[in-house]
Amino acid sequence: MIRVRLKKNRTTAEAIRHNFIIVFTFFALLTGAAVVTVVGVNLVHQRQTESAELLKSLNRSFIDDKPDWTQWRKNSSINTQNTYVKVTDEAGSASQKQTFYSRGAKQFLALQQTKIFKKLALPFFPALVYTKHYGLFYYRSGERRGQHKNIRSEIWLSLNPVVDTLISVVLVVLLTLLVSLLIGWFVISLVAKRLTRSLEVLETTARKHSQSVVNIESLLPVPDSPSEVRELSISFNELLSAIIENNKKEKAFISNASHELRTPIAAIRGHISLVKRRGKTHPEIVDRSLHFIDDESAKMQSLVNSLLALSRADKGIVEKSPFDLAGIVNETVEEQRVVLSQTIQVLGAKSATVFANQTSISQILSILLDNAGKYSPPDSIITVRIRQTASDTVLSIEDQGAGISAAEKRHIFDRFYRGDHAHNSEIVGNGLGLAIALQLANLNGLQLTVTDVTPHGASFNLIFDPSKFH
The missing domain is CATH 3.30.565.10 (Histidine kinase-like ATPase, C-terminal domain)
Incomplete structure (x- = not known):
């Protein structure tokens, strides 16, 4: 009930500010979500490209079918920190398989990994995995096949820098939204106050007129802008002009009706007074006065009937x-x-x-x-x-x-x-x-x-x- 009452009592300036906040927040959030999405997708695609480059550099670092981790990290143009690699030589029987791990890879793989794309249904990033305590990673694998050898390489490239960047972008977007909202609130308040100043003047003048409906003589001020308020003022003034004119006619009507009724009433009362004073001593004036009273009362009856007929015509259907x-x-x-x-x-x-x-x-x-x-x-x-x-x-x-x-x-x-x-x-x-x-x-x-x-x-x-x- 309070919310409804507030909405009903909201001024035009408040309504403008309220709607501005809704529209601005919606578009700001939409823009922020679009920015975060575009930045996130680009960063993930960048890490995807980096993982392919890491695989290529890893293949070039093999010596006697063993990865040279020191040489790989030294020659790689990409930061391999928090990057884990597992290399498996699948040639021969299962007993002859050899597995090589980069530094920290065994501890990393020992933890349970969750495939994010299955949980969140992300068709564009099927290689996203999450490992507890390590964070989000991009997974890529590749194979080297040759005579008497089949080497499978697997890389888990950390996406924590991407996540940190996205968090920074989100914070910047939210901060920008908050600052823009405060500035926009201030600007839109000034604009709303300026736009509604004409309405406030109209409201004040109309209230003054309403306090003395009988004595309405002046019209409302007509502002130059905005055009809607100008047209509204002109329409109100046309209505006030009709009311003022009708008020003048009603005053004239009441004055004329009073005058028309006062004359026969005064004459009737004069003859009644004459009969009271001299009727007994001069009986001849009684008939003359009665005849005059009858004529004047007939005029009054005709006038009253005309007034009633006019009143019915004014209001009738x-x-x-x-x-x-x-x-x-x-x-x-x-x-x-x-x-x-x-x-x-x-x-x-x-x-x-x-x-x-x-x-x-x-x-x-x-x-x-x-x-x-x-x-x-x-x-x-x-x-x-x-x-x-x-x-x-x-x-x-x-x-x-x-x-x-x-x-x-x-x-x-x-x-x-x-x-x-x-x-x-x-x-x-x-x-x-x-x-x-x-x-x-x-x-x-x-x-x-x-x-x-x-x-x-x-x-x-x-x-x-x-x-x-x-």
């Missing part, structure tokens, strides 16, 4: 299905004809299959028709048009009002936004209808745009994309 758009349009238009004083006409395709949520489309159409009724003359015509093309299906609601300026079009779908014309005239509304319509359109994967109508007026266009038909 709709179920979409294919349906006939013309049928929903005709039903909604019939309902709005009872409410609106303008004439509503439906033009275009008599049937158009789209993929969306029917209730959402009906709500959007009701909002757009209500908006057109507010900003159009009572005797004008509102046109609901269904257009089908090869690329899309468009539902348009066109009015004959004063139109919308380019500046207002940029804010027309903002929450609580009402144009100058709406403020100057006594048009009932809270500025949430078009915001709800846009949110419902986004929830269904649709586009909602506004364009001008010639000679005057505005057209709100709900665009269905056939490619999203599932």
